[in-house]
Amino acid sequence: MRDSTLITASVEPAEKEGRHLAALGALVDERGLLADREECSHYATGARYGAGRALAVLRPTDAEQVAAILKYCARHKLPLVLQGANTGLVAASTPDASGRLLVLSLERLRKNIVVDAVNRSVAVDAGVTLQELNDALEPHGLFFPIDLGANPSIGGMVAANTGGARLIKYGDVRHNLLGLQAVLMDPPGELLDLRHALRKNNTGPDLKQLFVGSSGAYGVVTQAVLQVHRVPRQTATALVVPRDQAAVLPLLQALEQDFPEFLAAFEGISGAALDAVVRHIPAIGNPFAPEAVPEYCVLIELSSAAAPESLGLSLEQALSASLERLFGDVVENAVIGRGQDLWRIRHAISEAVRQEGKVIAFDISMPRSVLAPFRAEALDLVRSSYSWLKVMDFGHWADGGVHFNMVWPADAGQEYDAAMVSRVRDAIYDLVVHKYHGSFSAEHGVGPYNQPYYHRYTGTASQQLAGELQRLMDPLGLLGVTWFGEKPA
């Protein structure tokens, strides 16, 4: 149980709650506090999974209002959960079922998008979404290259350290974060101003790193300064069928050898996943027709921000030539071009797989050198012990990230069994972490959904240090719903 002054002997809870909400409402403008249960439920419901209940939703418009809210909450020990665009998948930005957590939504921190085109950087408020940021960058020929199947807020992207499908070329949020502003829980409401737009700055520990990928547990990010990149002027896309699983990594290596600076995506797609897309998404046909859907294929993208004429090079021709050279060796078949169509297939997988039954999703990663043996062993494991589950995996081979998703089919012959799912999840995670030195959460973060796995797979020394950091940053344990050490009493 959280320590809270909401419930005391001397004051009726409802009355005290009302007083808190009135006081908090006075810190923001008239649209800054939502207490209506219906209005709140939107903020209490996860993007894809789960729902909780919020005491109220606070919607400040600037860092100073955030600071005032944190001060008040610290004084009265009111717990908060931070929320950006609420697109996360691990319940890190929604309240639990207690109805006692306030949601601190940053969605209205959206005054500033200040572009410095010469420095290739932008200072942007936490509530601005990725799409809005890219719209503002577009006239400068720039973009923020984290490619995701969602439209998160910039603050949420920092808190989750999102990576996406083009990490191999551009890096993740951490790689492109030059500075930030955060509001601390200790001292309550203190502004930490690290809004540098510097690529080189070694003047002490890099404090901004504390807030990257920490699910909002260490403080509230209110502004980020990002390095941005030039928009590609040409791309080349291909859907390639490797000879077999053993050929996938040699194919990746050959492409890194031929196009080390241009390779932007190398996305494995299992035949089962592609087949689901073809069957369930009416607008998308089998790109290999009249041939059958292959057992496995890889979506490849090269890109360059140089204009084709200034570079004197057509990436599509170069990619074709390279694949031709590999044909009969590691390459068995390929569809080249039609980039938008091919990416539509990739982005339709999640939806298509959901139509097959209940999805058991994975967001794992490992050194890419072991992806093929892992996949073989994991497929064996499922086939031998959970034969009614359909594996429909896909993943970012170039950066080692794998969505080894499976489906409990509607027609499985046995009812969906959460305990059984838990066992298969444990078995796969054990394989990933213990045998292949991988991660149980490549991109999605910890949050309440991954909390048990965090404790299971994180070393004692790491948990102790991460927990001490959390106590340092948030001594009362009021911030967020993710606990890296022991949950405060």
Added chain:
Amino acid sequence: MRDSTLITASVEPAEKEGRHLAALGALVDERGLLADREECSHYATGARYGAGRALAVLRPTDAEQVAAILKYCARHKLPLVLQGANTGLVAASTPDASGRLLVLSLERLRKNIVVDAVNRSVAVDAGVTLQELNDALEPHGLFFPIDLGANPSIGGMVAANTGGARLIKYGDVRHNLLGLQAVLMDPPGELLDLRHALRKNNTGPDLKQLFVGSSGAYGVVTQAVLQVHRVPRQTATALVVPRDQAAVLPLLQALEQDFPEFLAAFEGISGAALDAVVRHIPAIGNPFAPEAVPEYCVLIELSSAAAPESLGLSLEQALSASLERLFGDVVENAVIGRGQDLWRIRHAISEAVRQEGKVIAFDISMPRSVLAPFRAEALDLVRSSYSWLKVMDFGHWADGGVHFNMVWPADAGQEYDAAMVSRVRDAIYDLVVHKYHGSFSAEHGVGPYNQPYYHRYTGTASQQLAGELQRLMDPLGLLGVTWFGEKPA
């Protein structure tokens, strides 16, 4: 004064010291403890500046010995300073003059260089040098791309977060650090094992970041797992004379537009610096002869790890064409090719400038968009108030790093005056930090030399948090010689 048990009423200091050294010697092998004053002085002397005195030098061979040493030192409150290859420039790895600090040299942690070519990663012990690492990577066609004028150890590179001359293409150490192992001061000797070789891993706060760029104040890095890159198969180099200072950034932008993926270096060189090289380094002539040394020039490098034949593109031809197009606009003159010769000029600047007199070195950075106005204002400042100083600046314009070095000439007509140098340094730093939102230490770190500037230019909230982190990581204040908050009593 440090808290220490070396001096007590009941035991003679020398006797107690001797007992400690005997006990510490028993934790390492016979070459693991140096107590001879002459032998120690090598470890107590900075690469370029300053010298202190060490109580003794400890040279463990693995993380377990490091752990045993930290345990002993914590128990007996013996202060330590960490040292890699001792190539730093801010005195962060050498003892002070007290003769009471132990040097913990990591130079013998050099058993492991484990290359995973498919994953493009390497696990490497902290004492291995950059050159040794690159020698081990070379057969795989790989290298660690941090380019420096020194040969530091990998542990030191992590502790300093080195950047170098090719940051714009490859990033700094932080960008390429996948994992590490560290030994903690609290609990004393605890091993923190974060040796992941993962590009995507968001399973809680990224604890390894604590050790990057923190000058060894938060723990002892004993192993690093690094992302490595393919060795360039072709480069194109040019020394370009921009029309004037206002043309430098447009030139950079034009090259980023033409070669966004290939631009590896964009190094500004002042005429004064080039002139010093030509006059003092006999092997190097004026590359623009018979024309005079220009007022300013820029060393440009493009590189690609793709073989010229597979890419169907000659970078040198492409660079020539691009510069030709810019000729008469932002480009006034250019020498193309002879990459080694041109880089020799760049690397000879430090030595040449030293021959002009006493160097007043700067390692500053700012958003690159303000480099030209900063330079103009800083030159004015020196000319108007310190007219006898010669500015001989050079810098990494592409990443905003500037060595705005100046020389107090031997024939200045007035004696070198440390107080005056301090004033000019303050004036330049004030300009950089307050007016141009830059950094007083781009690459060299804090350390005792920059400690006063750290306190002067770092926000109160940052200093407080960094100090609390230091107390968390090293409660007794025994580790290192850099203090991010208040120095422990």
